[in-house]
Amino acid sequence: MDRRAFLRKPASALAAPAAAVPTQPAFGTAPPTGSGDETVSRYANTRLPTEPRSTAGLGPYTGPWGYAQAAHLLRRTLFGPTRPEILAAAGQSLTQVLNTLLTAPTAPAPPLNVSATDTSVPLGQTWVTQAFDQNFEGVRRASLRAWWLGRLLGQGPSLVEKMTLFWHNHFVVELGDINDARYGYQYCALLRRHALGNIQRLAEDVTVNPAMLRYLNGNQSTATAPNENYGRELLELFTVGKGPQIGPGNYTTYTEDDVQAAARVLTGWRDNATTQAGYFTASRHDTTTKTFSSAFQNATISNQTDQEYKALIALVLRQQETARFLCRKLYRWFVYYVIDATTETQVIEPMAQLLLQSNYEVAPVLRALLSSQHFFDSVNMGCLIKSPLDFTVGTARQLQVAFPPATNPTAQYAMWNYLNGVTNVQQQLLGDPPNVAGWPAYWQTPQFYEMWINAVTLPRRNQLTDLLISNNGYTTGGVTIRIDPVALVLTLPAATAADPNLLIAELARLLTPIQLTPTQLTYLNDTLLPGLPDFEWTIEWNEYLAAPTNAAKRAAVQTKLQSLLRTLMGLAEYHLS
Structure with a gap:
């Protein structure tokens, strides 16, 4: 797969007719891809809005606190807050609510086998420690996606699930490409474990994670043939980002020579399908000293064997532009896609300085943003178009759709799998962003969130809500889900x-x-x-x-x-x- 196809100008938007909300595929069958679907509405932005926006900064919010403010905060930090959750938050202080949101819950139990196809374990037990078998890969991957969707539906009052998805959209891996659901589970567990923690630790761990090693070909990188894929994405998409271009392949924030130096640092890593871990082979590692450009203060990294990749992560995270780049992504995830000069000065810059001062702990930055005057400015309420996951999971949660209990995992996973099919035809498949840059709604200018709504996806959203509010609802395996008004x-x-x-x-x-x-x-x-x-x-x-x-x-x-x-x-x- 060409993971950098996003760099090319997309084909003209298609106006394909909307298909009906999909029926349940056989478990383990990939949901329909919606190939040819329109991804940009003809009515979407052709330029970024120029109207003045908020002048509020990152200072603490001191205005009224009630249902409206609590609902705004929870809509952005949870997937479809329920009425009891909003009322509970409105009855507390903003500080108390943020304390709860920034507390990580206990890690969930791993996904279960719910298909008779997978004979490696009995039904209702986990497959994540079993040996890889291509014959079982389809149903295991479906189980993993369903389990992940179930985590969104069953989320507690914590930011962990929203931030796990944020990091998935940032440190992208495509489950369909790595072709090992066990690796996919380890990757998901890693993102969830670090969701509210230290970004430097997360960047280090994801660099040598077996799913990432396989996805961006780090497992093939040797001293005699350094693979540049991960080094390039580390700089361009995961950390410092592209600054103004100063030459072919060169930017103020990094150069082609920096990509090559980073690739040499990362040589020697492989993935072990038995231990499901990344491991280092010294004989495959480039032991020479790597020299970086003036964008990195002409820093050098000498041979540090299996610890050398950490020196690279530390180097790129010392750059102030890395902190700004990460804070802009957090801002677009939680607030709005337009970052004008005032917002850059009064919100992004202080966020970036706080991130640097906190040694890349993300929680202090999230607390500052989500308790700021800027976040609660009226112009930033109701301005974000729901993603397919927000829309679908939020509908189920807010309207109290009852799903099968954990005592019936086969039926439970089947319904979760169905919702993954529904979000997929709305152009967001959990576990498979379209390419290494993530879902375009978070980076494609000038459309951004407007890409979620087009002539294909809007009817599919309406078909879902019409189906769930009908008397019939959706039925599979003798079990029905519906809204009971x-x-x-x-x-x-x-x-x-x-x-x-x-x-x-x-x-x-x-x-x-x-x-x-x-x-x-x-x-x-x-x-x-x-x-x-x-x-x-x-x-x-x-x-x-x-x-x-x-x-x-x-x-x-x-x-x-x-x-x-x-x-x-x-x-x-x-x-x-």
């Missing part, structure tokens, strides 16, 4: 559930980050009660409460709630965070 409304305060306008307002503030207009609220009222006065809802709801087992009375309120939620999820605001 009656059960959802029963979790609301009694007075809110019985009043149509309070009910609509409560659902709207959960599902949309922007306050709806009076006209929109009136339209939603007409959807719930077409041509009927408000008191009709109160009567029907109370009649249902008085006889909850009466099928006709339940159907009367359920049909109305389904129409309301279908319309709410069809609003443009529902796609924002």
